[in-house]
Amino acid sequence: MLTTLHELMRPPAGMAFDFSQPAGEPALAPPDGVSWRVFANPVSLFVGGVAAVLLELSEPSVRSGVWDHSNFQRDPGLRLRRTGFAAMMTVYGPRSATEQLIARVVRMHGHVEGTTPDGTAYRANDPRLLDWVQATATFGFSEAYHRYVRPFSAAEKDAAFAEAQPAARLYGAAGAPRSRAEWEALLAATAPRLQGSPILLEFIRIMSEAAILPAPMRWLQRLLMRAAVEMTPEPVRSLPQLRGRGLRRGEATLVRMLARAAALLPLQDSPPAQAARRLAARGTVK
Template sequence: MLMPHQIVERSLQDRFDQNVRKHYFRGMEFAGPAGDPGWFGPGSAVWHVHSHLEALVFGLQCAAYIERLDPSIYWMGMHHSRLVQRDEKTGVARPYIDPAGAAVRLGHSIAFFIGTAYGSTATAERLAQTVRAMHHTIKGTRPDGATYDADDPDWLRWNYATVVWGLATAHEMYHPNPLRGRKLDRYYGEFIRVGHALGGTDLPTTKAETLECLQSYLPRLAVTHGAAMATGPNLPMPQAAIDWAIRDTMPKWAKQLIQHRDPNIVERTARRTAVWSVINGLHTAAGAIPEFRQAQARVKGGTTVPHTLPTHVPGTDPVRTRDEVEHSFA
């Protein structure tokens, strides 16, 4: 007979299986080949950080929030993403989140960051190639006449910095056993393999470098319509509470940009404690993800190298249409 906590764990696992794993983890290999360390391998900081799925998902939301302060990224989403609602007749995007599209985006993101962390080398390479292929199709012009290109090195650097900052900061604040100081810098240094695999260059490798990188983009940033609509008073509960927790992770200059003010230390501590309890309560109930356990078993007998490195050479990807890329996600 299952105990109450086991029933909750089974329910959470079943929901994740049906809503995410079933649709977005297809074709990924975690159990083999034996001895393949993948891009990171046992003992890596990435294996430790990404093993806490709930903090990882929260970190992706933190990354997405700060990312869209770049107007070009906002318009990339408006013109190319299924994340936003579109007029049924004209197909023109409206500045509102489409729930179904948001679920698909989140599913793909979770699959990518779990797959590149724990998957076999071949799995990680395939995932990176698919994301690069999607980036190759995202080019256009903003309403103000400025052009954007998802392959632009400056855009890739900004995008990478927002992602690694969001994931690392969520881990630092809400993981029950967080890496700090030099140990956390190990994560920044390891994760750069993902950025390079997606075509990034001149990427930050420590927390301090990442903060410096993010702030250097401040002259280009703005509070876009999408960022304003997804902030604070515009959201019902519990979204507003989640929104506060996301904004709480941002650097001081970014908070100033969106006019976010930290509450007094007592209230801030109480709010963070509540968020910590929710995130870790869900993690305790759900348990470790099977992909992590499979990867551990895959290298139980040892590996020939601590990790493998991405093999992507810029400019060598085959040309694929957006329909072909989306089909490969299916």
């Protein structure tokens, strides 16, 4: 079961990448940092990624950009794997290849623009929107690890945001939070713009029913979706589309058991294991 979740960490078809090369080349994130631990756990990655998207889809301009200009509705599994691969690259990938990947994404985002249903113009490379997307991703992944794998200290929570800065700057999110306090300030400033939408319910339905995990494991998929709703901060968690969709009695304990068990599984040939071999070539990782 958990081995199947580990498969979600691998690059999707057509995007195969050897994280073990070139020998010795550093990543954007430090190998002894918080991010290398967070992104090695498939349970917290799934939960945190969903929570981040719930926050993103609650911001009207980001919602329109994501929903109107991606293949998520047609193939959520592929979109999930592509997004996961980009995240893995920002943490484990060799710096040169990661910079090239981000540059391609920035160029693609340059063509994404439109108007929200209320007529507000948006563009994907708007620094304000980029800051929100980067911030929600860092919060989602680190908070899921904190809640379901191992509690973080205040310093570790800050480190998660600090370690995301190199990638954020490359994406154009120069104002992305550098600490947990800055995240909370951004959330408070953005809260008046956050709103519910039928798209939130559609996202939950798609992610609960799509063939992301094998059919016998679809119960786990739905459980992790509820875990994501449970950790989504206010005011989003109280939106009508999310109200009552969090964890049920006893389920938080089950999610923690699964996440902690996943942390004990051998990484085998996953991106973090390959990256560790790459850096070990020059003695960066013992």
